Amino acid sequence: MRRPIVIVGAVVALGVAAWLAFGYFGVQTLFTEDKVDEAAPSFARSGDSASADDPDAAAAADAAADAVTFQGSFIERSHATDGTALVLTDEGGRRVLRFEGFETDNGPDLNVYLSPAGADAAASEFDDDYVDLGDLKGNQGDQNYEIPDDVDLDKYSTVVIWCVRFSVAFGAADLQAA
Numbered sequence: 001m002r003r004p005i006v007i008v009g010a011v012v013a014l015g016v017a018a019w020l021a022f023g024y025f026g027v028q029t030l031f032t033e034d035k036v037d038e039a040a041p042s043f044a045r046s047g048d049s050a051s052a053d054d055p056d057a058a059a060a061a062d063a064a065a066d067a068v069t070f071q072g073s074f075i076e077r078s079h080a081t082d083g084t085a086l087v088l089t090d091e092g093g094r095r096v097l098r099f100e101g102f103e104t105d106n107g108p109d110l111n112v113y114l115s116p117a118g119a120d121a122a123a124s125e126f127d128d129d130y131v132d133l134g135d136l137k138g139n140q141g142d143q144n145y146e147i148p149d150d151v152d153l154d155k156y157s158t159v160v161i162w163c164v165r166f167s168v169a170f171g172a173a174d175l176q177a178a
Contacts, residue, residue: 034106036138040098043067043090069095070153072173074161075119079105081171085159086178087147095147097133097159103140109165110136112145114156119172126160126169136161 070087083102089095097112112133117125133145147153153175161170 033140034138036141036143038143041096068178070175071178072175074171074173077169077171079170085173097145097147099143104161104170106139107163109163111162111164112136113160113162115158115160116155117158119158119174123169126162131156
């Protein structure tokens with residue numbers, strides 16, 4: 001009579017453990033890589049014929065390089081993180097945060113934040129005051145994020161890869177004027 005109760009209890013415990021491991025902690029992300037390879041946005045330079053529809057990739061890359069207004073390198077916080085964060089700005093004031101050569105560990109519920117706290121600040125400071133640019137598109141590769149017009153990059157000058165679920169900073173980059 002006791003054996004069926006033990007078996008049911010073991011099945012329930014196994015189910016709860018599986019839910020915790022995969023549903024809450026997201027352990028499956030340790031075994032997967034989300035690779036992104038977005039092209040840099042192309043901004044026309046003053047007096048240049050390059051445009052967003054320009055088929056000449058070299059001219060578009062030159063225009064994007066000329067548009068870099070802020071840049072910084074990622075440092076490791078709680079997870080290995082590497083790459084460069086760039087802010088590209090066009091003549092109309094449109095700004096895009098771009099990651100190049102970016103790589104970090106994968107994890108559940110990762111977002112891209114802009115924070116006034118420095119890259120080496122206590123992790124608790126990153127979610128006190130921040131601008132959420134959305135979900136991290138991938139843990140590897142080049143990617144772009146629109147920066148809202150009303151965001152002051154002199155104040156929100158640190159990019160943070162933030163795990164919302166566990167309040168952990170994976171990596172951060174201080175942005176400096178280019």
